[in-house]
Amino acid sequence: MSYSIALNFEDGVTRFISCNESETVVDAAYRQGISIPMDCREGACATCKCRVESGDYGLGEYIEDALSQDEADTGYALACQMRPSSDCVVFIPTGSEACGTKQQSYVTRIKDVRQLSDSTFALELQSDALSALAFLPGQYANLQVPGEASHHRAYSFSSMTARGDTVTFLIRNVPGGLMSGFLSERAAPGGELVMNGPFGSFYLRSMARPVLMLAGGTGLAPFLAMLDKIVAAGGSAHPIHLIYGVNTDRDVVEIERLEAFTRAIPDFTFEVCVVDTNSCYPKKGYVTHHLEPAHLYDGDVDIYLCGPPPMVEAVAQHLRENSIDAASFHFEKFAPSIS
Template sequence: MASYRIALNFEDGVTRFVECQAGEKLLDAAYRSQINLPMDCSDGVCGTCKCRSEAGSYDLGDDYIEDALSKDEASDRLVLTCQMRPTSDGIVSVPTRSSACKTGQQKLSATVAKVVAHSDAAIVLELDVDVAVAPQFLPGQYVNIDVPGSNGATRSYSFTTAPGQSRLGFLIKRQPGGLMSSWLAHAKPGDQLTFTGPMGSFYLRERARPLLFLAGGTGLAPFLSMLEVLAQGEPGPPVHLVYGVTRDEDLVLVDVLEAYAERVPGFSFTTVVADTASSHPRKGWVTQHMPQDLLAGGTVDIYLCGPPPMVDAVRAWLSQTGITPGSFHYEKFTPNLPLKESA
């Protein structure tokens, strides 16, 4: 029997996945996974279970009243989970915290497989998990990794790999004296780590228009996950990445991007270095090297991940130039704190 994987995104950033059998209502599939979605009547009368379908196809039937879900709401992809029968994989936003649904972050254990330092700029961390519990996530999301020996401190890192793999990848900024950087300096294959997640509202949506990816430093990480998913999918509209860093040394994994340029039809990228003393052919800020042809007419979806000054600068540039993209998704990060803001 066919089944569909549905990502439930809660308003506190937690994402849980449920398997929904063909013809099964999402509310029932969630209960089967011990996730108590909001519900009073389960008959399409009260509207308590109203959520929004962000992606995927479904059948709502006609066994509900308009007071519970109006025609305008239904046309705007609002759904009643007590009536919604998914007909494909999808994403549903749940307008409540995960704790209110008696669920929360999943905690997994992993084994260090590889630690590779890229000068003083970044570290590539690879972890192995049991294939039977390989985490599902949306490309672009992150997890909170527990820092060993730190009395409960965590650090948030985006996946660089595709969902469902037993080998997980992360790109981590090296911070002198930082808790995770200090631990990784001595980490070796076989060491154990634990993490919780996935989390975050910064993830790849349906590819309906050309895509513009804007990465600052290790903000490249979520785009590598997105590119891996695009490489495994069907060809679509063009994708361009502008990858900006402060110094030449910060420009890491360019060979990985070159490989994606070979694997992903229509993918291209530009690298930019801010340091005026650099010999790099493109110096300055990301906003100085935007692909004007891709931005023409606003028929582009923009994804932006980087430190707060970069995110603020790009948002201001878009406002000043009057460019309104088809959709705009961004995530700010700081080196030592969980990811704080996304849209």
């Protein structure tokens, strides 16, 4: 029996290793060429202290000076002693390069590029190497803008990896944008595109309670990957509700896919709300206008929020001002690139 361990490094890089039954995380990582810094390997120096973000594990043996009871209770562990008993996600508070690893780079080919609407592209990339790519649903990759070697753009995967050797993205058409210009004018099947990743801490955690997903525009992408994952896991023991907010009807995409999720995940529901008052959708206005107590379970809910910065900030402020204190709150801002 072996488990898949996602090591999330301080610089945002994620690497996956397999960890055998009763193997420690440090040993498994080392076997796969990743040296997690440590001094003693005996649970005494605390150099390899890490934070376990999801999964089950044994803490092993260590001294209280290296790991206090409070730390152990709040998910900290010593990687030299920790033995996973399920797949885990582990935050390593060190840069990936210091551990002898780095972000992975893939030279891919465009398999398909389609304009789903005036405002949105669907991009599918293919490479044999991608069949070995693993990422957490919700994470993103950096795509180099072809012909602009020093410019890259971040895009969240919009599907699970398990689609053979391809990955997909949902991309907003930003007028005058570098990547948007490439996709609308020059991108064609067979064209080369370099992808680096995976990155990011916005991903679906173990589901222990109801989940509320709030998407703005192409902020829907990571939720499609998460829902793919939930289907692959055989469904959810807890209700999941998605509120998908857009500006106009032409921004609404992937409705068939969302409807298919409602059939595949019995406890999944979604609603679309559109800012444009002339919309043909019954729910008008912003996502915050449609947050009902029924979605919030008196705070016993995990909230995931993703979209453009103004939308993310408005929703976060609304939650704060209305004292909506969720059991957990995760967000991703689709901030514009600075280069």
